[in-house]
Amino acid sequence: MSINILAFRAPLLVALAAAALVCPLSAQPGGGRATTIQPGEQCPLGTTEIRPRSCMGPEDGAPSILDYRPRSTLVAPTHLVAKARYPAIDFHGHPQGMLGSVESLARLGSDLDALNVRMMIVANNMSGDGLKRTIATITASPAMKDRVRVLAGINFQNVGPGWAERAVAQLEADVAAGAVGIGEIPKDFGQTVRKADGSRLKLDDPDLDPIWQAAARLKLPVFIHTGDPQEFYQKVDYNNERWLELELFPGRRVDPARHPNFEELMKERDNLFRQNPKTTFVAAHMGWHANDLARLGKMMTEMPNLYVDVGAVLYDIGRQPRASHDFFVKFQNRILFGKDSYQPEEYPYYWRVFETSDDYFDYYRHYHAFWKLYGIDLPDDVLKKVYYKNALTITPRLPQTGWPR
Numbered sequence: 001m002s003i004n005i006l007a008f009r010a011p012l013l014v015a016l017a018a019a020a021l022v023c024p025l026s027a028q029p030g031g032g033r034a035t036t037i038q039p040g041e042q043c044p045l046g047t048t049e050i051r052p053r054s055c056m057g058p059e060d061g062a063p064s065i066l067d068y069r070p071r072s073t074l075v076a077p078t079h080l081v082a083k084a085r086y087p088a089i090d091f092h093g094h095p096q097g098m099l100g101s102v103e104s105l106a107r108l109g110s111d112l113d114a115l116n117v118r119m120m121i122v123a124n125n126m127s128g129d130g131l132k133r134t135i136a137t138i139t140a141s142p143a144m145k146d147r148v149r150v151l152a153g154i155n156f157q158n159v160g161p162g163w164a165e166r167a168v169a170q171l172e173a174d175v176a177a178g179a180v181g182i183g184e185i186p187k188d189f190g191q192t193v194r195k196a197d198g199s200r201l202k203l204d205d206p207d208l209d210p211i212w213q214a215a216a217r218l219k220l221p222v223f224i225h226t227g228d229p230q231e232f233y234q235k236v237d238y239n240n241e242r243w244l245e246l247e248l249f250p251g252r253r254v255d256p257a258r259h260p261n262f263e264e265l266m267k268e269r270d271n272l273f274r275q276n277p278k279t280t281f282v283a284a285h286m287g288w289h290a291n292d293l294a295r296l297g298k299m300m301t302e303m304p305n306l307y308v309d310v311g312a313v314l315y316d317i318g319r320q321p322r323a324s325h326d327f328f329v330k331f332q333n334r335i336l337f338g339k340d341s342y343q344p345e346e347y348p349y350y351w352r353v354f355e356t357s358d359d360y361f362d363y364y365r366h367y368h369a370f371w372k373l374y375g376i377d378l379p380d381d382v383l384k385k386v387y388y389k390n391a392l393t394i395t396p397r398l399p400q401t402g403w404p405r
């Protein structure tokens with residue numbers, strides 16, 4: 001990927017570098033150590049292609065991929081961004097352990113102030129008494145009563161006769177208690193949740209229609225996380241882009257015996273969005289299509305009720321800066337900032353990708369992405385929409401005053 005960027009920006013440099021490597025002294029690269037492969041074949045493990053169809057391994061053996069930590073020698077403009085340029089709404093909040101008391105909420109407030117996150121939407125799938133207790137604590141907090149809002153959870157267990165009436169009644173009670181939307185609908189929905197009759201509950205099951213209709217009637221955005229990155233469904237071999245992650249966290253591998261495959265799940269999800277055009281859906285993690293923006297763009301064009309959040313997919317946004325820039329500009333009314341896992345020191349990576357045109361900088365989690373990020377340099381009016389305006393528009397129950405115009 002970095003080669004592509006260099007090739008685009010500085011073809012001359014690449015040509016010079018290549019010329020330098022073809023000096024007469026290296027006319028017989030690899031000496032006797034090189035092995036030859038046929039067109040279309042991959043080099044044997046432990047070797048790399050040094051010339052077309054000629055493979056060689058390093059003289060002193062290769063380090064583990066964990067231990068190869070090259071220091072970049074690139075000298076380029078660096079703009080660290082500690083605080084978002086405009087006040088942000090984190091639509092994908094999981095501030096674990098910080099909602100229990102007025103004191104912990106105040107700590108959350110000072111963390112968020114340092115980042116210029118003005119508001120957090122808690123996407124913890126809460127309902128009933130738990131939701132009421134949390135809202136009571138937020139309301140009692142002088143610092144945070146206008147800065148934290150909560151989404152309501154739906155209980156998808158035992159969908160069957162009578163389920164929809166109960167679920168809609170619970171949702172109405174949760175909204176009366178102060179919930180501003182629905183979510184985060186977790187990824188077991190569509191994968192492992194069973195209906196009352198024992199069959200897998202599919203995302204597009206018509207038995208669920210009353211709850212989506214209620215969401216539309218009550219003007220509640222539905223924040224939904226479906227499935228996992230595509231690579232979690234693939235064989236865990238050395239061609240898998242998430243190999244390291246799947247080896248570090250084997251629980252993230254998707255068991256094909258227990259789960260529908262990626263495409264089947266995405267098809268059911270898209271049916272759900274299409275069948276309920278009056279309901280506003282926010283697909284978490286850019287619907288796991290940030291690695292295929294053409295596919296996501298087609299969906300966004302076809303489905304005007306679809307919005308996305310950017311949580312935990314910064315590695316895909318930042319590795320294709322030109323395509324991401326254009327995508328964000330084109331769909332500027334439909335993209336929401338959301339962070340997911342609550343780690344205050346990770347937010348500035350998002351600000352830097354969105355706000356700067358910096359080249360080739362580190363991401364915060366090496367196991368997600370062994371590549372570097374690039375800034376996508378969004379214009380101010382797009383930043384404002386992504387940071388807070390879109391969330392305010394689709395969530396009318398949020399405090400609407402005091403935001404920059």
Ligand SMILES: [Zn+2]
Nearest residue numbers: 092123184340
């Ligand atoms: Zn989440």
